[in-house]
Amino acid sequence: MSEFVIELLITLSKISVVLAVLLTGVAYSVYAERRVSAFIQNRYGPNRVGPQGLLQPLVDVIKLLLKEDIVPASANKFIHSLAPVISIIVSLSTFAVIPFGDTITIGDRVIKLQIADVNIGVLYFLAMTSLGVYGVTLSGWSSNNKYSLLGGLRSSAQMISYELSMGLAIIAIILMNGSLQLDVMVNNQAGWKWNIFLQPVGFIIFLVSAFAETNRTPFDLPEAEQELVGGYHTEYSSMKFALFFLAEYANVIISSAMITTIYLGGWQFPYLQDFGLPPMLVSIIQILTFVTKVVALVFFFIWVRWTIPRFRYDQLMNLGWKIMLPLGIANLVVTAIVLMLLK
Amino acid sequence: MIQLHEIYEVIPLVLIAFAACAILVIEAFSKKGSSAVYGFSIITVTGAIAASFLSLNKELIIFNQFLRISNASVMFSVIILAGILITIIASKNYIEKENINFGEYYSLILFSVLGMMLMVFANDLLIIFIGLELMSVCFYVLAGFLRLRQKSNESALKYFLLGAFITGFILYGIALIYGISGTTNLAELYNQKKLFTNYVFIIGFALFLIGFLFKIGVFPFHMWIPDVYDGAPTTLSGMFSTAGKIAAVGTILPIILALNITNFKLIFSVAAVATMMYGNVIALAQSNMKRLLAYSSIASAGYIFVGVAAMNEFALKGIAYYLIAYTFMQLGAFIIVSILEKKDDGSRDYKNVDIDFYKGLGKRNPLMATFMTIFLFSLAGIPPFAGFWGKYYLFYAAIQANLIWLSVIGILLSLIGVYYYLKITVYMWFHESTDLVTAGYEKEPVSRSGIFATSLAVVGTVVLGLDPNMFFRIFKMIAE
Amino acid sequence: MKFDLETVLFISLSVLSVVSAIYMITRKNPINSALFLILNFFTVSGLYLLLKAQFIAIIQVLVYMGAIMVLFIFVIMLLNLQFQKKKLESYSYKSLTSILLAIMLFGILGYTVYFGFEGKFKGMSDKALEIGTAEKLGAELFTNYSFPFELASFLLLAAIVGAIVLAKKKFE
Numbered sequence: 001m002s003e004f005v006i007e008l009l010i011t012l013s014k015i016s017v018v019l020a021v022l023l024t025g026v027a028y029s030v031y032a033e034r035r036v037s038a039f040i041q042n043r044y045g046p047n048r049v050g051p052q053g054l055l056q057p058l059v060d061v062i063k064l065l066l067k068e069d070i071v072p073a074s075a076n077k078f079i080h081s082l083a084p085v086i087s088i089i090v091s092l093s094t095f096a097v098i099p100f101g102d103t104i105t106i107g108d109r110v111i112k113l114q115i116a117d118v119n120i121g122v123l124y125f126l127a128m129t130s131l132g133v134y135g136v137t138l139s140g141w142s143s144n145n146k147y148s149l150l151g152g153l154r155s156s157a158q159m160i161s162y163e164l165s166m167g168l169a170i171i172a173i174i175l176m177n178g179s180l181q182l183d184v185m186v187n188n189q190a191g192w193k194w195n196i197f198l199q200p201v202g203f204i205i206f207l208v209s210a211f212a213e214t215n216r217t218p219f220d221l222p223e224a225e226q227e228l229v230g231g232y233h234t235e236y237s238s239m240k241f242a243l244f245f246l247a248e249y250a251n252v253i254i255s256s257a258m259i260t261t262i263y264l265g266g267w268q269f270p271y272l273q274d275f276g277l278p279p280m281l282v283s284i285i286q287i288l289t290f291v292t293k294v295v296a297l298v299f300f301f302i303w304v305r306w307t308i309p310r311f312r313y314d315q316l317m318n319l320g321w322k323i324m325l326p327l328g329i330a331n332l333v334v335t336a337i338v339l340m341l342l343k
Numbered sequence: 344m345i346q347l348h349e350i351y352e353v354i355p356l357v358l359i360a361f362a363a364c365a366i367l368v369i370e371a372f373s374k375k376g377s378s379a380v381y382g383f384s385i386i387t388v389t390g391a392i393a394a395s396f397l398s399l400n401k402e403l404i405i406f407n408q409f410l411r412i413s414n415a416s417v418m419f420s421v422i423i424l425a426g427i428l429i430t431i432i433a434s435k436n437y438i439e440k441e442n443i444n445f446g447e448y449y450s451l452i453l454f455s456v457l458g459m460m461l462m463v464f465a466n467d468l469l470i471i472f473i474g475l476e477l478m479s480v481c482f483y484v485l486a487g488f489l490r491l492r493q494k495s496n497e498s499a500l501k502y503f504l505l506g507a508f509i510t511g512f513i514l515y516g517i518a519l520i521y522g523i524s525g526t527t528n529l530a531e532l533y534n535q536k537k538l539f540t541n542y543v544f545i546i547g548f549a550l551f552l553i554g555f556l557f558k559i560g561v562f563p564f565h566m567w568i569p570d571v572y573d574g575a576p577t578t579l580s581g582m583f584s585t586a587g588k589i590a591a592v593g594t595i596l597p598i599i600l601a602l603n604i605t606n607f608k609l610i611f612s613v614a615a616v617a618t619m620m621y622g623n624v625i626a627l628a629q630s631n632m633k634r635l636l637a638y639s640s641i642a643s644a645g646y647i648f649v650g651v652a653a654m655n656e657f658a659l660k661g662i663a664y665y666l667i668a669y670t671f672m673q674l675g676a677f678i679i680v681s682i683l684e685k686k687d688d689g690s691r692d693y694k695n696v697d698i699d700f701y702k703g704l705g706k707r708n709p710l711m712a713t714f715m716t717i718f719l720f721s722l723a724g725i726p727p728f729a730g731f732w733g734k735y736y737l738f739y740a741a742i743q744a745n746l747i748w749l750s751v752i753g754i755l756l757s758l759i760g761v762y763y764y765l766k767i768t769v770y771m772w773f774h775e776s777t778d779l780v781t782a783g784y785e786k787e788p789v790s791r792s793g794i795f796a797t798s799l800a801v802v803g804t805v806v807l808g809l810d811p812n813m814f815f816r817i818f819k820m821i822a823e
Numbered sequence: 824m825k826f827d828l829e830t831v832l833f834i835s836l837s838v839l840s841v842v843s844a845i846y847m848i849t850r851k852n853p854i855n856s857a858l859f860l861i862l863n864f865f866t867v868s869g870l871y872l873l874l875k876a877q878f879i880a881i882i883q884v885l886v887y888m889g890a891i892m893v894l895f896i897f898v899i900m901l902l903n904l905q906f907q908k909k910k911l912e913s914y915s916y917k918s919l920t921s922i923l924l925a926i927m928l929f930g931i932l933g934y935t936v937y938f939g940f941e942g943k944f945k946g947m948s949d950k951a952l953e954i955g956t957a958e959k960l961g962a963e964l965f966t967n968y969s970f971p972f973e974l975a976s977f978l979l980l981a982a983i984v985g986a987i988v989l990a991k992k993k994f995e
Contacts, residue, residue, distance in 0.1 A: 079854065120957055123881040130889025134861070137893065141854070141900045149900070156893060163889075180957050360977060367984065406970045447988045454981040461974065473974045477981055484985030490992075499989075542934070 006109075014115050018095060026249040027057035033249075033302050040306045061242070069238040072143060079142035084236065084243035087135030091250040094128040097121040098257045099183045101267045101287040105279055113267075113287065114183060121182040122170055125258060126163070129213055133159045135247065136215075136232050143235035151231030154313065158212055158219060161320040166209035168328030169202040172335040173262055186266030194265040201331045203263045205324055210255040212320070214248065217305040219316060256297035257290075264293050349405040352398060352412060355391035355420065356460055362387035363453035370446025381435050384449040388428045388456075395421050396821045404466055408528055411466035418663055418818060419463040419593030425803075426586040426670040427456050430578055433678040433796035437578050440686050440790070443488055452582070455481035459590035468517045468527040468551075471594055475513065475558070478590060479506050482583060486575040493691040498574025505557070505567045513554030519547025533601045548602075558591035560644045562617035572637035577684055577693070580633060581677025584640040585670045592647060596662065599651060611652035612749050619645030619756040626763050632680050632696045635763065636673065639722055642760055643669055649753050650737045653744035660815070661736030667814055668729035668807055672721040675800030679715045682793040683708070701767055703776030712771045714797050721804045723764035724757055729807035833873055840866035853899045857892060864888050876955035 031046065031053070038045025046053040071080055101113030118124060133156045140152015173195060177185050189195060196203045212219040233244045260266055267286040277285070311319070350357060366380050373379045395417050403412045431452060438444045458477030465471040483506060487499025521527050523543045524535055538544045557564040572580040599607070622642030629635040647665060650658040683704075685694035705712040721728035734757060738750040807814055840863055847859035864887045871880035953959050964972050 076852075076854070079858070082858075118877065120877050120881050123878075123885065123957070127881050127884040127889060130885055130893075133889070133893050134896075137896060137900070138854075138858075141896075153897070153900070156897065160890070160893065363977075364980070407967060409970045445988065445992060447984055447992070450984060451981065451988070454977065454984070457977060458981075467971075469968075469971045470974065473971055473978055477974075477978045480978065480982050480985060484989060487989060490989060546931070 010109075010111060011115065014111075014113075018100070018115060019092065022092065022095060022250065022253065023246075025253050026246050027061070029249045029253060029298050029302075030060070030245070031057050032298070033305070036299070036302045037306045040303075064239055064242040067238040069240065070235075072145065072235050074144045075235065076142040076144070079138050080235075081240065083135050083139035083142060084240045084247070085135075086138065087132065087247035088243045088250065090128055090132045090135065091247045091254060094125055094254045095257070097124050097182055098254070098261055099186055099266060100257075100290050101283055104283040112183075113283070117181070117183060120180045122174060122180045122185075122262075125182075126167055126170065129159075129166075130163055132213075132247075132251070135244075139236065139244070140232040143232075145235050148232050148234050151234070155215055155232060158215070158316060158320070161317060162209040162212035162219075162324070165205050165320065165324035165328040166213065168325070168332055169199075169206040169209065170262070172199055172202045172328075172332045175332070175335055175339060182261050182266075186261055186268060189265040189268055191268075191270050194263065194268075196263040199263070199331070199335070201327065202335075203259075205328050205331065206259060206263065208319075208324060210259060211301070211304070212316075214251040214255050214301075216248075216252065216301060218308045218311050220305075220310060252298055252301050253294065256294045256301065259297055260290065260293040264297075266290060352401070352403055352405055353410065353464070354394040354397065355424070356457065356464070358387055358391045358394060359453050359457045359460065363450050363457060366446050366450040366453065370450070373446075376439075376444060378435065380446040380449050381431070384431050384453060385428065387453070388424055388431060392421055392424045392428065395424065399818070399821055404530065408530065409467045409470050410461075410464045411530070412464060413597075414818070415597060415659070415663075416463045416593070419589060419666075420460045422663070422667050422670055423456065423459050423463070423586045423589050423593070425667070426582065426589065426674055427452065429670075429674050429678070429796045429799055430582040430586070432799070433581075433681065433790075433793045434578050435792040436790035437576070437681045437684075437793065440684075441489055441576060443576070448485070448488060451481045451485055455485070456586070459586060462590050463593040465594065466529050468520065468529065468532075472513065472517060474590075475554075475594075476510065478587065479510065479558075482506075482587060485579050486571055486583070488579070489576050491689065492693075494574040494693065495576065496574075498571045501567055501574075502571045509554050509557040509564075512550045512557075516547045516550030516552075516554065519543050520551065523547065529598065529601070538602070539604065539606065548604075552595065555591050555595040556614070559588050559595075559647070560618075560641050561614050561648055562621055562645070563614075565618065565621065565641050565644070568641055569634050569637040572640070573631065573633045577633065577677055577681035577696075580637070581674040581681070584637070584677070585674045588640070588644065589666050589670065592662065592666065596651065596659070600654060600659070603654075605654070608652055608654065608746075611648055611654075612746060615645050615648035615652055615749065616752050616756075617645075618642070618648060619753060621645075623756050623759040623763075627759065629763075630698055632698055632701065632767075633677075633693070635698065635767075636676055636680070639760070639764075640673060642756075643673065643722075646734055646737050646753065646757070649741050649746075649749055652749060653737075653740040653746060655740055655744050657736065657740035657743050661733070661740045664736050664807075664811070664814060665733030668721065668733040668804065671800045671803035671807070672718045672728070672730055675797050675804065676715065676718040676722065678793055678797050678800070679711055679718070682711060682790045682797070698767060698770060699777050702770045702774040704770075705772040707776065710794070711797075714801050715771065716768050717801055717804055719764040719768055721808065723761040725761070727805070727808050729804045729811070732808060732811040829873055833870070836866045836869045836873070840870065854896065857895050857899060860895075861888050861892050864892070871955075874955070878955060878957040878960050 034056075035045045035053070046056040049055040049059050071077055096115040097118060099112075099114035099117075104111050104113055136155040136159070137152045140148045140150070140155070143149075173185065174180060176195070176198065177188050179185070185195075211217075233241055236244060267290040269285055269289040272282060272285060362384060366383060369383060370380055398412050398417050399414060401412050402414075404410070405412065431449065434448065434452075438448055455478045458474040458479075458481065461474030461477065462471055465474060483499055483503040486502045487495050489495035517527065520532070523541055524532055524538060526532060526535075532538070553564065557567075560568045568584075572584060575583060619642050622638045622640075622645055626635055626638035626642065629638060643665075647662055650662040650665070653661075680696060683695055683700070688694070701715075704715070717728065721730035724731045724734045734753075738753055741747070741750040741753070843859045843863040843866060847856050847863060850856040850859065864883060868880045868883040868888075871877075871883060954963075
């Protein structure tokens with residue numbers, strides 16, 4: 001077997017493992033959302049299918065698959081079908097650049113635990129989030145429904161506005177690391193040098209922007225039920241609706257993974273190398289660290305959703321353009337000055 | 344690398360750039376209708392003119408080879424700044440009349456000047472492109488500054504769409520030039536021999552040239568000029584037709600001369616003839632003063648290209664002289680149109696710009712009629728005024744370059760021009776006001792700033808006409 | 824010509840980009856045109872990647888696909904543009920001229936590109952491989968090209984001022 005084929009096989013297996021874990025994670029974050037919301041509202045939530053309702057996601061998928069797929073008569077059929085596909089592809093492919101572990105050694109082959117180690121990783125993430133707008137906008141327009149269109153427009157305006165502050169927060173991090181590669185950033189956060197302590201303002205900006213980018217409460221205006229019925233996916237049913245649903249939770253997981261990577265030290269477990277553990281165990285602990293951090297953040301996302309009320313639209317825009325953006329610029333300038341002085 | 348002391352070599356640029364940004368701040372903190380911004384921009388431009396003379400006789404290449412300061416570029420930038428100064432002075436009462444008294448008006452003008460000066464100082468295609476874009480973007484906005492007036496919107500949209508399209512030509516040309524020569528630096532480009540044996544370079548240069556012919560308004564690329572100048576606020580039409588064109592000429596002329604493209608001589612000559620013909624002949628049929636001046640500016644572009652086709656030492660002098668004369672007379676004429684224009688009454692069109700309105704102006708407003716007569720005589724090329732000497736130098740240069748046929752045609756075509764310029768003069772002095780004008784006539788609102796600006800232009804036109812060598816003498820004197 | 828992965832990718836991306844460009848100008852529905860333009864940008868970005876210009880490739884996606892085209896689609900949606908009627912059919916003279924001119928232009932361009940670059944292309948130099956990275960590009964922009972870089976900020980400022988004056992300022 002040539003070297004090329006081996007590399008190809010390794011990459012393919014990494015992709016399939018990551019996809020499988022991600023999709024399972026998405027399914028179970030839906031379950032987690034329902035259970036946590038039930039807990040917060042002092043009720044049970046789904047607990048009948050399987051032990052503690054753990055098989056609920058499976059049943060949900062079967063239900064969605066079996067439902068009738070309705071396309072509105074006056075919709076643009078091609079774009080109507082295309083939109084959910086764009087949404088899910090964009091959100092899943094973002095995971096390609098996120099390092100979920102350091103390296104793992106099998107035989108004499110060192111495998112990097114990251115699907116694509118491109119030297120523009122952060123920009124790739126930003127590019128992919130900016131493409132996510134299309135799924136929402138196109139679905140809103142193609143449904144030929146005023147609620148959908150309004151939801152789509154709101155969502156795109158919101159995502160474009162918050163992308164800027166997110167980018168500014170990231171630029172400050174890039175300045176500190178001198179690299180656009182995500183694994184370099186993670187490596188630089190060894191021990192307790194997590195960026196959340198070095199860049200607290202940037203962390204807050206990124207966190208808020210991430211909530212806005214994923215259209216989660218308190219920024220879930222695109223699907224504000226009281227005003228817009230269901231927002232951009234009002235006219236979707238069956239598996240197409242499920243794809244939007246999946247994309248939303250995939251976005252939550254990916255945002256959490258990004259926050260973990262950029263601000264919470266990624267797979268770094270402080271002082272792990274000092275314990276003298278076998279390398280395989282170290283790798284596994286690192287992966288588990290990464291997963292734990294992500295899960296904690298996903299829980300945080302859910303927690304916020306069931307605690308904080310929704311913003312009004314003008315408040316949202318004001319927050320984005322008049323607070324987050326100047327704050328991001330200020331943070332960037334201060335970071336640059338401090339770095340200049342430390343040099 | 345860029346050294347800080349190089350900043351001292353480009354004080355005019357720094358002044359203009361600083362003022363353009365500062366105006367935005369001053370505007371935010373000054374009372375509505377205050378003339379702080381107006382005074383500030385006049386002072387800045389005057390300062391920039393004065394500072395320009397410091398850079399004479401230096402012949403420098405600075406800012407990491409991006410800028411080149413030479414006497415020719417300083418001269419062009421002084422001409423541009425003079426035109427801008429007159430425009431800004433004239434603007435105050437006009438923008439009050441039109442209800443567009445915003446600081447951004449001056450700021451955008453200064454940003455566009457920054458672009459123009461970058462173009463003439465550029466030593467790199469990159470800077471030329473950025474300067475051109477800076478100028479054009481401001482011009483698009485300024486053309487549509489009268490947002491509530493449909494004519495102005497139409498003008499801005501036409502200018503923007505065509506201008507953006509042409510920008511593509513320029514950029515594509517630059518890309519091809521870079522692709523074949525491996526540099527965007529003009530000095531390095533001039534040193535490369537045998538560029539013109541390469542088809543890619545010729546196509547690239549042609550595309551680049553087309554972009555500038557468009558900005559200058561030379562024959563096949565002139566279509567936008569009447570509509571844009573007609574719809575834009577009148578003082579700004581004057582600025583577009585003078586400073587904007589001069590910047591484009593001042594950019595492309597040194598390149599044409601340095602590359603010494605004799606192959607293009609015939610093309611330039613044909614373009615010059617076609618432009619003069621088109622401008623002068625179509626102007627005959629105009630009944631709107633702004634459109635008439637727009638066609639006259641097309642004809643002027645033709646005269647300038649007579650000089651470009653000649654491509655000799657006299658031509659450079661002739662073009663420089665013609666440009667300064669043209670700035671005074673064309674801008675002056677546009678400003679007079681702006682003074683006489685009716686106050687904004689919410690209509691979609693400009694009022695009192697028909698040439699019928701000028702019938703009997705000599706009785707109604709003798710001062711403006713006298714000034715207008717001087718500008719029109721000068722534009723027509725009648726001896727004691729500056730316009731005559733401008734044409735004289737240009738046609739002389741063509742004769743020196745063995746293009747006698749070109750100068751004969753040019754003189755014949757400018758005789759056609761005399762007809763329509765004199766027609767207005769006759770209207771002003773030897774006709775009675777039409778009933779329509781008399782019936783709805785109101786005394787023109789006094790525009791002190793406009794009168795002051797036109798007086799400056801009149802002084803320029805007359806003095807340069809009486810002593811044609813003065814302009815060059817002043818430069819020489821300051822240089823020594 | 825050797826048929827390695829890059830050649831295959833290049834050919835498929837170029838074909839896709841040309842086809843999407845043709846589809847873009849022939850669609851009657853402006854939204855479909857916009858979508859094909861997005862696809863076209865995507866393929867061009869892929870071509871940049873093949874030229875080892877990762878930074879430009881990703882900026883192409885980020886700026887053109889992620890920002891500019893979103894605005895295009897916004898405008899099309901909000902103006903609710905109807906299907907464009909096929910206007911060319913009634914102007915057969917015009918379409919004939921434009922086809923002839925297009926063929927001429929294509930001929931001239933092909934001729935110049937073929938003869939102009941004859942024997943000049945020697946494959947990618949090492950310098951070209953480096954320049955595509957964000958680090959090299961940034962270093963160039965902030966040292967050698969700092970002057971035009973700063974000037975570009977004036978251009979953007981002027982454009983912002985202009986946009987705000989035209990769109991936001993209250994005229995009476």
